[in-house]
Amino acid sequence: MKRRGIAIDGPSGAGKSTLARRLARELGFVYVDTGAIYRTVGLAARRRGIDPADGEAVAAMLPRLAIGMGYGEDGLQHMYLDGEDVTRAIRENEISACASKVAALPAVRAFLLEMQRRTARENDVVMDGRDIGTVVLPQADVKIYLTAAAEARAERRYRELLERGQRADLDQVLREVVERDRRDMEREVSPLRRADGAALADTTGLDLEESFQLLLRLVRERLDV
Ligand code: DC
Numbered sequence: 001m002k003r004r005g006i007a008i009d010g011p012s013g014a015g016k017s018t019l020a021r022r023l024a025r026e027l028g029f030v031y032v033d034t035g036a037i038y039r040t041v042g043l044a045a046r047r048r049g050i051d052p053a054d055g056e057a058v059a060a061m062l063p064r065l066a067i068g069m070g071y072g073e074d075g076l077q078h079m080y081l082d083g084e085d086v087t088r089a090i091r092e093n094e095i096s097a098c099a100s101k102v103a104a105l106p107a108v109r110a111f112l113l114e115m116q117r118r119t120a121r122e123n124d125v126v127m128d129g130r131d132i133g134t135v136v137l138p139q140a141d142v143k144i145y146l147t148a149a150a151e152a153r154a155e156r157r158y159r160e161l162l163e164r165g166q167r168a169d170l171d172q173v174l175r176e177v178v179e180r181d182r183r184d185m186e187r188e189v190s191p192l193r194r195a196d197g198a199a200l201a202d203t204t205g206l207d208l209e210e211s212f213q214l215l216l217r218l219v220r221e222r223l224d225v
Contacts, residue, residue, distance in 0.1 A: 004029070004124045006219060007132035007140035011181050011192060012096070013153030014146045015203055016128045019215050024126040025075070026216065027225050032069075032119050033077050034129035034136070035099065037112050039090035040067050040079045042098030047081075052101035059107035069115070093166065100180050103130070104187040130184055133195030142222045143198035144215065150177050152204045 006029065008020050017033050024031035044065055045052045052058065068080035078087045089095070102108045109131075116136045120127060127136065133143035154174035161168035184192040194200065199218045203211040219225065 003121060004223065004225075005120050005137050005140040006126045006142045006144070006223070007137045007195070007198075008126065008128040008144045008146055008215075009130055009133050009192065009195065009198070010128075010144075010146035010201075011150075011153065011177075011184065013157045013177055014148045015156070015208065015211055016146050018208065019146065019212055020126045020128040021076075022212055023215055023219065027126070027219075028124070029126045030071075030119070030123040031077060032116065032125050032127040034112075034116055034127060034132065036077060036079050036087075036090060037067065037069065037115065038103045038108070039095055039099040040081050040086060041065070041102045041108055041112070042100075043086055043090050043095050044081055045102055046095065046098050052098040053104075055105045055107065058102055058105055062107060062111050067115075069119070093161065096176070096180065100183050104183060104189065106189045109135075109189050130192040131190035133198050134193060135190045138195070142219050143195045144201055144218055145194040145198040146201045146203065146215070148202060148204040150174065150181065153177055 006023070008016055010016050021031045042052055045058055045061065048061060050057045050061055066082050070078050070080065072078050078085055079090060080086065113136065116127065119125060120137055129136070133140060151174065154170065154177045157177060158168050158170045158173045201214050201218055206214065
């Protein structure tokens with residue numbers, strides 16, 4: 001049976017993962033957070049003392065990496081690095097920048113492509129990332145570009161950090177958001193952009209529930225689920 005795929009792309013902080021996870025639960029699809037895979041590679045570089053922007057050094061590290069993805073009893077996606085569950089470690093703020101740097105390397109993207117496609121061949125998926133509709137699953141049944149103004153995304157990220165008990169400064173968070181957008185959109189390989197045929201979902205000024213209803217409506221207009 002042909003598997004169904006919903007591709008959701010957009011900049012960081014637009015609410016992609018929260019909304020995509022909930023959408024997957026609602027539809028009975030598997031949620032795949034591809035950013036978590038890039039974060040795991042970023043964490044691996046950091047732990048090995050490799051500069052995440054050094055293409056040659058990172059490429060040399062890849063064949064020796066054991067990256068695993070699994071689903072816990074909680075139904076959440078867990079990431080494993082060399083056998084260790086790194087699901088929490090990859091969420092540290094400093095790993096965001098490492099992930100964004102390794103994600104700009106062609107060798108890293110090529111290495112992770114098949115892993116993502118295989119998951120989509122074997123399951124009905126809601127997959128979120130930056131290049132899902134453009135590169136990973138260009139034939140996805142539904143493509144969504146989910147975004148919000150940078151200030152709104154920084155504000156959400158800031159509150160998230162505070163809730164987690166981490167120290168944060170709003171201006172600093174906004175600068176990081178803008179910098180990460182720039183890196184994700186201006187890189188040469190698979191830059192973040194709205195895929196052909198992708199529906200636009202702008203969540204600026206919408207709360208989580210309103211954003212979810214918008215997303216669900218866009219999906220149901222395009223796929224019988
Ligand atoms: O969504 P996130 O913040 O967890 O993603 C971490 C980094 O990985 C982000 O800087 C962009 C990059 N990424 C990517 O280049 N392609 C994807 N499909 C997913 C994430």
